Amino acid sequence: MTPLHRRTPVLRTFHEAPDATSRLVCFPHAGGSAPYYFALSLALSPAVEVLGMQYPGRMDRSGEPAAEDIATLADEAATLIAAAPQPPPALFGHSMGALVAFETARRLEQQHGITPSALIVSGMRSPSQPRRSQDWDREEVLLDELRLLAGTHPGLLENEELRELFLPVLRSDFRAVSTYPGDTTTVLSCPITAFTGDEDPVTPDGMEHWAAHTSAPFTTRSFPGDHFYLTGFPAPVVEGIRAALVRR
Template sequence: MSKGPENDRTTRSDRSDWIRRFKPAEQAPCRLVCFPHAGGSASYFHGLTQRLAPDVDVLSVQYPGRQDRSAEPSQQSVTDLADQAYEALKPWTGKPLALFGHSMGAIVAFEVALRLAADGTVPLRLFPSGRRAPSRFREENVHLRDDDALLREVASLAGTDSALLADPDVRRMILPSLRADYRAIETYRHTGGKRLDCPVLALAGADDPKAPLDDVRAWGEHTTQGFGLEVFPGGHFYLNDETAAVAALLRSQLAAAAGG
């Protein structure tokens, strides 16, 4: 495996377009790669990063089309996102990697995990959050709705301040990437085939309408190793209020996986 960069810098060339490292943890035995939800950005995991350092070196994935990548076109498929994120992670495989993804990010993380394993880098753990298993298909067409309907769907999940969504400048800024992300996840189809050779621990909100617990449990069908489910109070964005509890769980899991 290639030796990953050990020093974070503030310049784009040093950290790559895809990877954000808000609080480098050079002595940590492993890295956790975090993949955001539809319309989300790497900064969503800033709080989780702060709570996990210095025990875990957290890498947050920045998809194109948002924040400092807003001038770039957003990807239209999960496959494209996974292909490019996988390439961006190759320099970071000098330490064991675990993957955490929330909502759409859970599926992107799963696809990246498959690519890493095929290349000889089996992740320590996969932590899918707020997302039903890849094999549990549900027909959805939010990406085909008009702007107001799309934003109403986002507001209904209570992950974004409704006042922000009503601001014309904010709407203009987020709508292209948001629609592209919804298109990517709603047109994703799991084709079966190889399962992961790493344990999977799924996380879910008890009242999440987008991820019923029976569908979340089906993540166990996608690994040859152990499976577990942790349920937290809250809905689709339970992580907003349960960051401390999630960080404690991840720290414990990764310490055990890394032999700490």
Template sequence: MGGVDTGAWIHRYAPAPDAPTRLVCLPHAGGSASFFLPVARAMSPETDVLSVQYPGRQDRRLEPCAASVDELARGVVEALAPWLDRPVTLFGHSMGAMVAFEAARLLENAGTVPLGVIASGRRAPSRTRPQHAPVHLRDDQGLMDEIRQLSGTDDRLLADEELLKMILPAIRGDYRVVESYAYRPGPPLTCPVLSLIGDTDPQVTDEEASSWSEHTTGPFTKTVFPGGHFYLNSQAAEVIRVISEHIRTTRAGVAR
């Protein structure tokens, strides 16, 4: 991932140049940087929000999708280099939580400890489930059925064939990335970790979320919201409140 174009990876919808910290938002499979536009607007000017755009979608749709979580994490870390002049918190939803974790590992290995990692809608990296029928190998209809089940995509979008042709390759590529991920044991993070889940999410149980505590020597906390995999759509205001409070708390702890 040499020569990463920072402008391609990082979108800054509500710049907050005087904010003391930055929040780096990493989307779910098939997601894009614009998913976090409401977060950026809600958290500015207290927090400078950087929304990550993976290759293969929207303004990067002509680029090939990444081949692995590790490739995405390396690209994110390289793109973040100019933005590390103040503490960063990594916030990832679903696939984005995996990218956030691996990016945090790379940052800590390079001597930059994130202010925190917020893992949303995803079980701990070391917790696996048997794969009976990988989603990325299904036909287009099977892929759309999976998306509808998780309730993260507007039905009007799924009914538009032209738009579907544009987004399905990215969704399939992202599911391939997720389903090929294999956790490599290593030293735990040292930064705080916050796990966020919906109480009816089929993708992660309460126990699987609690296992994130095994991946850091720092403080671990967990918050459960009403809702499924995309609980954060219906609980947006409360999610933003919890994230803001986490950032304030961790920053205060570093300052002491």
């Protein structure tokens, strides 16, 4: 397997997998970071090399301005992946990361001639569905959204000093999602699998719209839990991802 920029600031590997025959590139949710996928890497290695994208503006990329559009993140990811295209990677994205993964897949196919082996999207409406417009400059609007998604400990939301640390990045990420122009025409050649939690505001029926974006097989699956049903990557989620990696 051709190394894919190991231990760079952008694409991270967590476990050595020199004999892996599959590669999975993972894209975090709004406010998330690459280590969110450590547990998934642990579960899938050494058979699968798992990489997590580290978005700018957080952790050791905190000195860089956070991106406020999906295209910037997808451009960066596609360029790095295209430099080591074998084996063709699978892409996994949760929430905001689902849009980044889709746009990365589109760039790989249309600009680099690389068809991903699979696209797995989670907890996000399809590119053909409209985005909600919100005034993310208002802190209370931002906090209400975090409470709805239930992925942030209430204590963090109540602590003013901590809010000042993490809200700027979240604000940029939410802007990136809400200003995403959408896509009603792209049809990828790779299979798409759509995941959601059965208590997620993004309903299983809503995930069905992803089917319009592939000419290959499309599958949906629902797991117990809310928007962050996949945190820690419990066994059923890992098995769902493993199944999607071998589905053609």
